[in-house]
Amino acid sequence: MRLLVIGSGGREHALVWKLAQSPHVTRMWCAPGNAGIAEERLAKNQSLVECVKIGAEDLPKLLAFAEEKQVDLTVVGPDNPLALGIVDLFQKNRLRIWGPNQKAAQFEASKAFSQVFMQRHGIPTARAGIFSDVRQGREFASRLNGLCAIKADGLALGKGVLITETILDAEAAIQEILDGRKFGEAGSKIVIQELLEGAEVSLHALCDGKTARLFPTSQDHKRSHDGDQGLNTGGMGAFSPTPFMTDAQVADTGRKILEPFLRGCAAEGIDYRGILYPGIMLTKDGPKVLEFNARFGDPETQVYLTRLENDLVELFDSSVNGTLDKVDLKWSAMASVCVVMASGGYPGNYAKGKVIAGLDAANALPHTKVFHAGTARTAEQILTSGGRVLGVTSWAKDLRSARDAVYAAVEKIHFDGAHFRRDIAAKAL
Ligand code: AMP
Secondary structure: OEEEEEEOOHHHHHHHHHHOOOOOOOEEEEEEOOOOHHHOEOOOOOOEOEEOOOOOOOHHHHHHHHHHOOOOEEEEOOHHHHHHOHHHHHHHOOOOEEOOOHHHHHHHHOHHHHHHHHHHOOOOEOOEEEEOOHHHHHHHHHHOOOOEEEEEOOOOOOOOEEEEOOHHHHHHHHHHHHOOOOOHHHHOOEEEEEOOOOEEEEOOEEEEOOOEEEOOOEEEOOEEEHHHEEEEOOOOEEEEOOOOOOHHHHHHHHHHHHHHHHHHHHHHOOOOEEEEEEEEEEEOOEEEEEEEEOOOOOOHHHHHHOOEOOOHHHHHHHHHHOOHHHOOOOEOOOEEEEEEEEOOOOOOOOOOOOEOEOHHHHHOOOOEEEEEOOEEEOOOOEEEOOOEEEEEEEEEOOHHHHHHHHHHHHHOOEOOOOEOOOOOOHHHO
16 A cells, blocks of 8 residues: 655654554655654565655645555644645545545634534533624623633634633633734634633544544643643643543543534534544543544654554554444553653744754664654754654553653753653653
């Protein structure tokens, strides 16, 4: 099989790495990829994965490339091409592609769409209202005493949520998003949710339109600094499994959310094929959904795929074909921990072009894989080229050993200004 993977982050490196292990794959491209992806080899014939300089949002060029190379299956990593309708475009041109179509991707692309859907189909969620009028929004926020999560409707790089605890702050936030266009057009409409309390967990489920197969637990670390201090980031690390939920709780949460989700999709003619990744608050009244994502989390992908024992090509095939009911997901009993090494200053301004040393030494450690995110290569060297640079991942018999192993690997890697959290998975021990 000839595969094309779309995207360039740590998530896509993990996808490429796992897909490359499949004996079905004879050739693989990644658009645009990164320096680590360009070093991956296929298990089948040892040929290198080829990175092609086409942006993940350049749909016409991606289509032309897939047609020219006679790609058998395209795998979409990031949310933007999904929201732009890459799946519909490829399908219209009779190309097989894995990921939700544009209608299904609305669960991530529009928080208002998701909120209405959840209310209509009895999916447990926060009390909420949808507004494009500042005055009406403020009225609703004051009824919640200002204890609100105020969210831009559209895609805002994961940053479009403001948490407020007073009426004054809520009023200011509503004004900033709706009138001030703090998040641009993504904020022409807002969802205001009541502020929920509890432990936050996320789930991943692979869907094929009718069946959803739940992944084990994982937890990410969104804040930039230790002790969950600092700014929100794309994710500074993750681990799986977590001790905070038992398998029975995961299954129960999955049932409460995924069953009405799939019924609702059937009722509304939404064909959801791909990963569904809901963010959930475990409140004293049970689990409640905060939001849906329509793709894999990053860095959750890195810990999941280092534990997954199935052939990922076969899983994606089943997701596309609608045959997931015949497949069981198999997970290694090992625990996996990923520590993100970022450029100093991220998620604010940061320098690029720093030489990265020690990658080979880290990769040589047992059960360790350094996934690249923001990296680029020159003839001789690998340089930093983004905010999140590497996702160093180790797996071992338990969380403590995996955590020790991953930090030993991180210690081997150096670049100017490197920043990483030292407490990934610490609270699970
Ligand atoms: P979202 O992108 O909707 O998941 O929101 C980003 C973050 O804001 C979440 O990971 C939560 O930490 C927080 N958040 C969102 N909605 C709520 C809510 N209704 N109550 C409490 N915290 C929330």
